[in-house]
Amino acid sequence: MPSAALGAIIVSATRRRRTQLAKRIGDGFVILTAAAAACRSRDTNYPYRPDSYFYYLTGFVEPQSALLLSVKAGRIAREILLCRGRDRRTEQWNGERLGPLRARRQLQIEETADIMYFDSLLSDVVSEHDHLYCLPGTDAALDAKLITIISNRRAHNRDSTTPIQALCDVSLHLDAMRLIKDTEEIELLRKAAQISSDGHRAAMRAVRYSKNEMQVEAALVAAFRSAGAHYAFEPIVASGKNACTLHYCANNAPVRQRHLVLVDAGAEYCGYAGDVTRTFPASGKFTEAQADVYDIVLAAQKKALTAIKPGNTWSAIENTATRTLAQGLIDLGLCKGTIKTVLKKSNYQRFYMHRIGHFLGLDVHDVGRHKNIAGKQEPLRAGMVVTVEPGLYIPDEPDIPAPLRGIGVRIEDDVLVTDNGKEVLSGAPKTRTDIEAWIHG
Ligand SMILES: [Mn+2]
Known part of the structure; x- marks a missing residue:
């Protein structure tokens, strides 16, 4: 884990990288989720390692978290980090969580929310976009949600929303940056x-x-x-x-x-x-x-x-x-x-x-x-x-x-x-x- 001083340096870099990504994308909605904790055997896990792309853009090292970016005209219109809420009983067993309130300050992210609101925030923000950027094939649950969103949008396009035009692999942009x-x-x-x-x-x-x-x-x-x-x-x-x-x-x-x-x-x-x-x-x-x-x-x-x-x-x-x-x-x-x-x-x-x-x-x-x-x-x-x-x-x-x-x-x-x-x-x-x-x- 980075020390506090080192953490601050990493955080300011991640903020700059999100801005760079927005510039590259122009218009679209970016969804990245943290890696799941990997089970080693029965009820023991491997030491947690965040997904590299997610970490590159957030500096955040807890599982069950996600980053949503709404990008318009090359700028971040809205950014939301979702993470696990504080929970004294679970933290007593498994260690302290940062929680949405502290995450907002420490990670310098405009909005934070409890991960339990992921689905509602996802459909809320996605409704403003017709280009989705994610890492297809890395998170099966998210893939299924996005396919449902795409098919619902097509079925209900009598109102003003356009169908989703493209489901893009954000690694194309992030790899060029990480290189x-x-x-x-x-x-x-x-x-x-x-x-x-x-x-x-x-x-x-x-x-x-x-x-x-x-x-x-x-x-x-x-x-x-x-x-x-x-x-x-x-x-x-x-x-x-x-x-x-x-x-x-x-x-x-x-x-x-x-x-x-x-x-x-x-x-x-x-x-x-x-x-x-x-x-x-x-x-x-x-x-x-x-x-x-x-x-x-x-x-x-x-x-x-x-x-x-x-x-x-x-x-x-x-x-x-x-x-x-x-x-x-x-x-x-x-x-x-x-x-x-x-x-x-x-x-x-x-x-x-x-x-x-x-x-x-x-x-x-x-x-x-x-x-x-x-x-x-x-x-x-x-x-x-x-x-x-x-x-x-x-x-x-x-x-x-x-x-x-x-x-x-x-x-x-x-x-x-x-x-x-x-x-x-x-x-x-x-x-x-x-x-x-x-x-x-
Ligand atoms: Mn080697």
């Missing part, structure tokens, strides 16, 4: 990346005394929690050949001295995600084979980072990293042929089978596309935040030279695209020398 991070978001992403990096430092320090992946994970998560963060996704703590399973998450295998440990984890701070990967030796010292593979991935990451600047495309970044990885695989004897044929035949894909990175923001795989609708590469623009994460995963298979079998290495950093180039937001030890020094520190 370019504003100042407040950049601050929070910077912090999320810093806490993520600190978690990795703690994990590296813990590895020498860890007999099992779970102990490394515990050190990582302790660092996140003590910095006021959660994890943005289930951490990957993969020792030995488990590192070759891209989304490994069992995190319960023994850590052996001869293993490399791959940790892919990110802190979530005030809703914003970090996503950092480091790979380090359990013994504190890379073997020769591990060092060879590691240095290839590191070189590929360096190349890709150099290519991060406005105007460059994802494929340009991908190509420079892939070329370095492919050349490395040839040098290791794992790919046969010239660099040209290895790239052309995609032979490297046996060892590198994912993409170079993704957008990062409120979601770890954040909104935004690598290509536009026409299939053309979208160039990077200042204000985007991306990950850069090449890797090599050498299977434990008979045709592979024994020392290389089961080595998995990925190196991932979080990067802000700036006007002149980039700013790397994450900063855990990355060269072999720095990693070994830190582990022994």
